[in-house]
Amino acid sequence: MERRSSRETILQVFVFVGLGLLAVVFLMPLLWMVSTSLKPIEETMKMPPTMIPTSPKWGNYSEAVRQIPFLLYFGNTVWVSVAGTIGILISCSLVAYGFAFLRWPGRDLFFWLTVATMMIPFPVIMVPMYGVFRKLGMIGTLMPLWLPCWFGAAWDIFLMRQFFLGIPKDLLDAARIDGCTELQIWRKVVLPVAAPVMVVVGLFHVIYSWNDFLGPLLYLTKQEKYTLSLGLQFYQSQNGGTQWHLLMAASVLMVLPVLILFLIGQRALIRGITMTGIKA
């Protein structure tokens, strides 16, 4: 065990103070958001501003929800994230199973191609993608935002395959001897063992859908189909510059689900970030 020298203690005090100050700065935009969301409109235009609203106006939230219309956009966003996440989890785990556990001619070449597509920036395929969905008659619907998820995604297939390769083959062989079909093995053996990677991929996809702005901007044409991202931006562009208290209330409501997700899934989230960021 190391003994704590006084030098080290001084360093720790300095670090603590430095981090503390920076943490306050980092939290400021969020506090400012919450603070503004509770002010009556006159108070948002006061200089110097009040950090704690003189009398919190909770009514801003109901007004924001009504005006924006928040619940409609919220419902659309939930639908896109849930449908997309289920699709990603099913399709990618199936495909990753095919890449990790089954042997077939051309497998390695196809896997290599899959990895290579991760290099391609979205703008390259943006215009033809729009064309594909136009031909399918899906422009203006939510489908372009979740349907492709049911057909796999390179990153997630890659992540799952990496994880699957770490599962002992004996486990699968034992199930095969017991007469399980591959599909049964996928469901009863691999999926339960792969829970950690499934949680990570699912969580990431939910956050991605919640965040996505470009997708909705491209494909959604009618206001009643807007997701939160697009809807909030639309409201901002219509009423920007005045209704800051309502905009901040809506922003709080948009951040809140992600925050809750963070509190529940903190460990998985951090594991996922390290998994995708270091990928040995």
Place this chain on the structure above:
Amino acid sequence: MKTFVSKSEFRWAMLFIAPWVVGFAVFMAYPVVVSLMYSFCEYSVLSKPIWIGLGNYRDLADDDVFWISLWNTVRFAIFALPLGMLFSLGLAALLHISVVGRATFRAIFFLPSLVPVVANAIVWMWMFNGEYGLLNAGLHVFGQQGANWLGDPFWAMPALIFMGLWGVGGSIIIFLAAFQEVPVEMYEAAELDGASSWQKFWGVTVPLISPVIFFQFITGIIGVLQVFAAPYIMTGGGPMRRTLFYSMYLYDNAFRFLRMGYACAMAWILFLIILALTLAATRISARFVHYQGT
């Protein structure tokens, strides 16, 4: 290495990968091929594409706005990427030291990176607001006169770069995880040689995690060159096109001016730039990046 592939295994395999065969073909291979073709065509969605050879690329070379958007993006990248990496590396180093409340600090610095981009943009528009924004209120306390940040041709770009530092939480987590991988013996050896914390950080930690730094740099380049949503919402490319980024001009061409072939040409140029930078970075890094064993 010929392994016997049974018929049933092959059939199962086709079943399992079927979704991706379709997905790959429809949402990747086809769009990539068609996009390359469009880039040599005049195409407006409304009518059939007309082959014009290198016409789009020649027009781009003469398009001032194209060069402005490219230059803005490069300028943004040159500042945002190194600043962001240094900042997150520094913060991670501080968060690696065991201090009271370390877990809370980590959560606080990570949190902003989770804020959805639209909410992030709107909150910072309000922060940067010239009249009632918190930033100017803060500056006022120190007797400084703040600008109308996002509306000022000079300040709009630095403001966006500054805002980016708020969202470095992801890299902090990655660097922290990388620090964990550095063997304790390396530090002990350095300590025996009388190295200070500062020397240990630059002499031991940084070289040992250089593959992670490099990987962050590459993904950073790819991300930073495609920046779109925040400036689209916050400035719309203004004032005076000072924050008109490459992907915004690309989007405008495709979906506002309906010059889809032109937009595809831009996308391919972007891809080539990314590819070239990645290759160059790989070459250069071979000298600095230190891969351990294996």
